[in-house]
Amino acid sequence: MTVPRAVGVRLPYAEVPLRVRDWVDDALGSPVSSWEEQIGGMSPGCATRVVTADGTRAFVKAVGTELNSDSPMLFRREIEVLGLIGENTLWASLRASYDEGGWVALVLEDVPGGHPDLGDETEMADLLAATDRLVATLREVPVPDGARATTIAEPGLIDVRARFRAWASALDHLAEIPGDLVPDDVRRDPARLRRLVGLLQEGDTQLTHWDVRVDNLLRPEPGRIVFVDWGAAGVGPSWSDPLLARFERVEDPWFDESVARSPVLAEAGDDVVTAFLVAFGVALAWQSTQGPSDIGLPTLNEFRRTQARRALTAAARRLA
Known part of the structure; x- marks a missing residue:
């Protein structure tokens, strides 16, 4: 499980x-x-x-x-x-x-059931289908004018592209991040990384959940997935939720094959997916080196390191 x-x-x-x-x-x-x-x-x-x-x-x-x-x-x-x-x-x-x-x-609303087993092919397929429905449904929601949050602690919906720009700044510190977090295949060409990460500023935007992971999913019955915890919701590219839905298996070649089968991710392009993994992974790796964990969140830094390794392992595979 x-x-x-x-x-x-x-x-x-x-x-x-x-x-x-x-x-x-x-x-x-x-x-x-x-x-x-x-x-x-x-x-x-x-x-x-x-x-x-x-x-x-x-x-x-x-x-x-x-x-x-x-x-x-x-x-x-x-x-x-x-x-x-x-x-x-x-x-x-x-x-x-x-x-x-x-x-x-x-x-x-209390949704019965527990988290899905995303190692199970059927339950993963249910998540991918539900995520496609979520993207289509949120596309129809008018996004209000006004402030966009550039950090998680500011009022307003998260400006996802502003988060991408913040992640990109972590590339300035690539040489300072411990070697156990960033594979050599990611480190060896910083100029290429910057070109890739620049692609994240292109494309459409809509309302997104922006935190699709197993913690925030419930499976009340076979074939149905419910998305919970909207505290990170924002305005960003339509491909962001479908990519995050596949992140559970990002270390596996299945991830690349599934990305190719997704119309919205195929339209975004392989380079955008790789750019996301690089930016996300390097940003988390750098954050994990910056002092103690956030107050009241003692497991957060280890979570950051784990997710950084997963994202950058996949990025190294795709860059190679």
């Missing part, structure tokens, strides 16, 4: 401030009588399936600034996006939201 790679250290529901838990009871119309903590994801806040005294089921996530100063903004972004996109069987719908005193909380 595939298991969530981004395993943070989460706050138990019983330790969420009483005022927030009282709000959950009011939002659901009945007091919470039992709950089950969920793993996966990097937020230090709670991620909890709850059941109320009258049998109502819901999913609750809550975080405060004292746990991590940036995480509440991700929750605010998720509230904004779920309000924008409404209800659909492709994602869990928002039932209520809370934002007071430095704490942000969401009550969401």
Whole structure:
């Protein structure tokens, strides 16, 4: 089975401030009588399936600034996006939201089931088909005017191309990154890397989930995949979600074969896919060398190193 790679250290529901838990009871119309903590994801806040005294089921996530100063903004972004996109069987719908005193909380539809096994051909095929439907559905959502976030902690939808530009700046530090993170086939031609990464600024844009990974997927029944956790949602190229959906197997030649079979990725071109892997991998590798892990996220740096190695191993294969 595939298991969530981004395993943070989460706050138990019983330790969420009483005022927030009282709000959950009011939002659901009945007091919470039992709950089950969920793993996966990097937020230090709670991620909890709850059941109320009258049998109502819901999913609750809550975080405060004292746990991590940036995480509440991700929750605010998720509230904004779920309000924008409404209800659909492709994602869990928002039932209520809370934002007071430095704490942000969401009550969401409880989607039964666990994460898909993306090592299973059928379940991976279900994800790829669902991602294509997601891209088509989000393409029809009008993107509001206004500020675009250039970092994860700013208000507004993530400007994906601004993130690409930030990633590209990590190439300036390529020689400083430890050798165990960046293969020689990636290091040997920095000028080629810069030309490739420049391609990421081209093409169309639309609303994107921008965080498609196994932690953020549920499989309530055979043939159905539900996308959760919209805190990183942004405006970016249409190929970004289909590429991320395949990242689970990025070390395997299957990845390259699957990219070639995807109309949206084939249209973007092989060089764009390779450029993404280079930029993403080098940026994560460089971030992982910059001091201690973020407050409340003690496993984040190891996650960055793992994902950097995976992306750059694939990039080296494609560059060669």
